[in-house]
Amino acid sequence: MAELNMKERQAGDVTILDMDGKITIGEGSVALRSAIRRLLEEGKKKVLLNLAGVGYIDSSGIGELVSSYTAINKEGGQLKLLNLTQKLQDLLTITKLLTVFDVYESESEALNGFK
Amino acid sequence: MPSVTEETTRLVLPSRTESVNQAATAAGEVAKRSGLDEEAAYGIDMALREAVTNALVHGNKRNESKTITVIFTSSPGALEIEVSDQGNGFDPGSVPDPTVGENVLKSSGRGIFFMRTFMDEVSWSRTAEGGTMVRMIKHT
Numbered sequence: 172m173a174e175l176n177m178k179e180r181q182a183g184d185v186t187i188l189d190m191d192g193k194i195t196i197g198e199g200s201v202a203l204r205s206a207i208r209r210l211l212e213e214g215k216k217k218v219l220l221n222l223a224g225v226g227y228i229d230s231s232g233i234g235e236l237v238s239s240y241t242a243i244n245k246e247g248g249q250l251k252l253l254n255l256t257q258k259l260q261d262l263l264t265i266t267k268l269l270t271v272f273d274v275y276e277s278e279s280e281a282l283n284g285f286k
Numbered sequence: 287m288p289s290v291t292e293e294t295t296r297l298v299l300p301s302r303t304e305s306v307n308q309a310a311t312a313a314g315e316v317a318k319r320s321g322l323d324e325e326a327a328y329g330i331d332m333a334l335r336e337a338v339t340n341a342l343v344h345g346n347k348r349n350e351s352k353t354i355t356v357i358f359t360s361s362p363g364a365l366e367i368e369v370s371d372q373g374n375g376f377d378p379g380s381v382p383d384p385t386v387g388e389n390v391l392k393s394s395g396r397g398i399f400f401m402r403t404f405m406d407e408v409s410w411s412r413t414a415e416g417g418t419m420v421r422m423i424k425h426t
Binding site for chain 2 (some may be wrong): 195196197198229230231233234235237238240241258262265266267268271
């Protein structure tokens with residue numbers, strides 16, 4: 172089984188990635204990087220990462236979230252995060268990244284947050 | 287009859303990404319045998335993954351002819367983990383604080399910060415061969 176599974180949904184011009192698994196060095200980080208790269212190539216610049224199923228992330232995975240954020244911003248898009256587990260929220264807090272990312276607990280609120 | 291008060295587990299792993307999971311699995315088993323709670327075991331898992339990743343990427347530079355050695359020593363009151371690589375040494379002082387200023391948005395450089403966050407003691411030294419050994423302790 173893949174370390175990280177992703178399902179893609181579309182809500183208007185926002186692409187939602189439902190993620191399930193681990194974002195760690197190797198397969199998980201690479202899968203996220205590839206997905207974001209592909210979405211940008213397809214012109215999809217508004218991305219909502221639903222992280223409810225991501226129970227584990229390491230510094231490589233955190234780095235990949237940051238890279239995704241900067242890559243999408245650079246293209247004039249927006250990346251938002253949905254449904255963080257407590258562990259991921261704690262990691263983003265100690266790394267001071269919680270203030271960088273737009274984080275939501277409700278999908279409809281997150282979708283409304285896109286301009 | 288003397289009771290067993292110390293247990294040592296030694297792993298010698300190839301410089302491959304899969305070794306990170308292998309080391310973490312072993313850490314989970316050691317933590318369980320040591321009676322550590324879930325939170326402590328999670329912290330050890332996080333710190334060890336970062337230490338092995340550093341040995342793999344920065345120490346051995348993914349050279350598969352080089353190995354990573356992990357030694358767990360469990361004793362009453364503490365779990366000690368040593369991770370050694372066969373690289374050219376490393377100065378932990380050269381790594382900037384990832385939580386300050388523009389470093390917050392860097393895509394790397396958080397591994398050592400996580401190791402220090404999740405373990406009670408972390409120190410670095412050079413191995414006899416010139417590689418890096420990181421020693422981490424969790425008090426139980």
